[in-house]
Amino acid sequence: MLTISALKEELTSPKHILITTHFNPDGDALGSSLGLYLWLQSKGHQVTVVVPSEFPDFLSWMPAQEHILVYPKDPQTADSLIAKADFLFCLDFNHLSRINAMENAVRNAPGKKIMIDHHLAPEGFEDLAHWDSHAAATAQLVYDFIVNRMDDRQHISPEIAACLYTGIMTDTGSFRFRSTTAEVHLIVADLITLGAPNSKIHEKVYNSATEVRLRFLGYCLLNCLVVVPEYNTAYFLIRKEDVNRFDIMPGDTEGLVNYALSISGMRLAALFIDRSELIKISLRSIDEIPANEICSKYFNGGGHLNAAGGSSTASMEEVERSFRSILPLYKDYLIE
Numbered sequence: 001m002l003t004i005s006a007l008k009e010e011l012t013s014p015k016h017i018l019i020t021t022h023f024n025p026d027g028d029a030l031g032s033s034l035g036l037y038l039w040l041q042s043k044g045h046q047v048t049v050v051v052p053s054e055f056p057d058f059l060s061w062m063p064a065q066e067h068i069l070v071y072p073k074d075p076q077t078a079d080s081l082i083a084k085a086d087f088l089f090c091l092d093f094n095h096l097s098r099i100n101a102m103e104n105a106v107r108n109a110p111g112k113k114i115m116i117d118h119h120l121a122p123e124g125f126e127d128l129a130h131w132d133s134h135a136a137a138t139a140q141l142v143y144d145f146i147v148n149r150m151d152d153r154q155h156i157s158p159e160i161a162a163c164l165y166t167g168i169m170t171d172t173g174s175f176r177f178r179s180t181t182a183e184v185h186l187i188v189a190d191l192i193t194l195g196a197p198n199s200k201i202h203e204k205v206y207n208s209a210t211e212v213r214l215r216f217l218g219y220c221l222l223n224c225l226v227v228v229p230e231y232n233t234a235y236f237l238i239r240k241e242d243v244n245r246f247d248i249m250p251g252d253t254e255g256l257v258n259y260a261l262s263i264s265g266m267r268l269a270a271l272f273i274d275r276s277e278l279i280k281i282s283l284r285s286i287d288e289i290p291a292n293e294i295c296s297k298y299f300n301g302g303g304h305l306n307a308a309g310g311s312s313t314a315s316m317e318e319v320e321r322s323f324r325s326i327l328p329l330y331k332d333y334l335i336e
């Protein structure tokens, strides 16, 4: 076990520190990791961020991203850093299966593990948890960790503020989701005060489409969208031939599901995409509609109440059929 005060004491002298985050890192995974990285580095520690897989292009402008080690590119170096770390910060995940090939190395590492996260149902691998499932983003918890636990707001540089701002902005859908409390706005205001270039960050993250990605969006809206008005549900079915035709990368469907939810009156939205071995599923909902329960019960996944994901090895036709057969079970939620 490790306490916050013991950790604070330990961090007064230089340490070897490893930071990692989940597979397919998103804005919060990277923003929280790089924000913490820059802060720990400013305190004189030897720090490395190791990610289990590549991150998307729309985050390639982030401060210090050039120092990130992508695990599959150099597993030997990464394994030795994991083994010699005094502290391993695990950000934006709470099950070690979320770091894929790094799982065993991190699980067996002798260093103390600190989990900072906002997802439900932690596995409990850590020595210290800074965990709150009501937090809007892990970046919010990193802000709280630095400011309130380590009492070090004064060392939040404009670059650190930019990283944390990006994490909160992306995980709240630009401060729209229900998780966006008054406290979140106060934190974000403080990050702007500390130098986060907010409008620049919005522009970099959201005006980053490629031509092919925008044409793919148009194609999906025209050809792949199915609306089920009686259940206030809309979904996209993206088949293998659509993926091939546009040479779609994993990050290219990011946010697509939200277009289905943007139709007036829709309460549940889904995206089904054929990724060869698997159909990948993203769900978005509003109010109390439990997207995470639907994903964990029927599609081998999970997530947050209003944003969840899963997968299936069945055919697209079967996945669509089972999704449509689930809708009547949730009719009290779906029909107001």
Ligand SMILES: [Mn+2]
Binding pocket: 028, 029, 092, 118, 136, 137, 138, 171
């Ligand atoms: Mn997050």
